[in-house]
Amino acid sequence: MEIINFAETPSLVSQYMTELRDVNIQGDMLRFRRNLQRIGGIMAYEISRRMSYVKEEITTPLAVMQSDVLAEKVVLATIFRAGIPFHQGFLDFFDSAQNAFVSAYRKYREKENFDVFIEYIASPRLDGKTLVLVDPMLATGSSMELAYRALLTKGEPAHVHIASIIASQAAIDYVKSTFPADKTTVWVGAIDAEINSHSYIVPGLGDAGDLAYGVKE
């Protein structure tokens, strides 16, 4: 399974990641959402460079020519809430993509133990399509795995791209052991070494959903 880590090559993604992580900047919710969206747009472009295209005949005002068009049927899937601005960044570029939405939430049994529940899914058929699963945080990997399993009830995608802003090393290992290696590509802004006893990524950025939309009760 190929893992593409944007942190290995400093770029504007690194600048936006810094702003997402820094407690002195991340409190500006508009900027936080906008940075998730901007990284989504950049990742969308990088993923598009791996996709297949076909030549189509078009007519310009001056001539007839062959021009490339995307050959893959793309479905952009995300997980509520924090996935929404990140997903919008992908949709800004994949204009004709279909979209899927999944709700996943942590229900704590005790302070440090929780189960992840999926309650809502809205998705087109996925057979033979390119599924781009986007969620900014990949902490344990449970939400991503459960969302993927829920989406498989809608058909078998030809290829899966997983895109995250920050992944823990444990989540990367988990994704490697649970997703099909021959047809999954992982794109991450950074891989952080640890998750804490509440399964938050360290150093991470905190609670992405709360930072984007306000602290929930």
Ligand SMILES: O=P(O)(O)OC[C@H]1O[C@H](OP(=O)(O)OP(=O)(O)O)[C@H](O)[C@@H]1O
């Ligand atoms: O890899 P995991 O351990 O499953 O954690 C990752 C999940 O946590 C975040 O959502 P969260 O549960 O905080 O919901 P929210 O977006 O509504 O805040 C994030 O957007 C992922 O969906």
Ligand SMILES: O=c1cc[nH]c(=O)[nH]1
């Ligand atoms: O670090 C984490 C882990 C889960 N969800 C978040 O928003 N942040």
Ligand SMILES: [Mg+2]
């Ligand atoms: Mg959250």
